[in-house]
Amino acid sequence: MSSISKHRKEKKKGWKDIPIGGAITEQKTSLKNKTGSWRAIRPVLNPKKCTQCMMCVYYCPENSIHIDNDNPERGGIDLDYCKGCGLCANVCPVNAITMEEESVFGNKKGKNDKEK
Numbered sequence: 001m002s003s004i005s006k007h008r009k010e011k012k013k014g015w016k017d018i019p020i021g022g023a024i025t026e027q028k029t030s031l032k033n034k035t036g037s038w039r040a041i042r043p044v045l046n047p048k049k050c051t052q053c054m055m056c057v058y059y060c061p062e063n064s065i066h067i068d069n070d071n072p073e074r075g076g077i078d079l080d081y082c083k084g085c086g087l088c089a090n091v092c093p094v095n096a097i098t099m100e101e102e103s104v105f106g107n108k109k110g111k112n113d114k115e116k
């Protein structure tokens, strides 16, 4: 018997026999992965320019721009998860968000950033 036909006769593993690989088995695991640690530029909001259109909230891929349910205004930018992609600044129709070099701030959070 050739090695090819022998291989074809071997019983293949079913899905129950294969060990769990990259499966996510619990909820909210992304909360442990603070994507803000690799940010090189940070969004800075000018509240005087902001018209509360919420475009930045909808576009942020990290859901880092929070809405305070008791207040129609946003709850600040969560720098633990903001990765500095700049989408929020790009979609803002009134240029209320500017992206600034992270080195300017050191380890400090900005005035409009959500405190942890």
Ligand code: SF4
Pocket: 042, 043, 059, 060, 061, 062, 063, 064, 065, 077, 081, 082, 083, 084, 085, 086, 087, 088, 089
């Ligand atoms: S820079 Fe990117 S990740 Fe950070 S708040 Fe703006 S859209 Fe979200």
Ligand code: SF4
Pocket: 045, 049, 050, 051, 052, 053, 054, 055, 056, 057, 088, 091, 092, 093, 094, 095, 096, 097
């Ligand atoms: S997109 Fe600009 S104007 Fe709209 S809520 Fe965000 S910061 Fe304010």
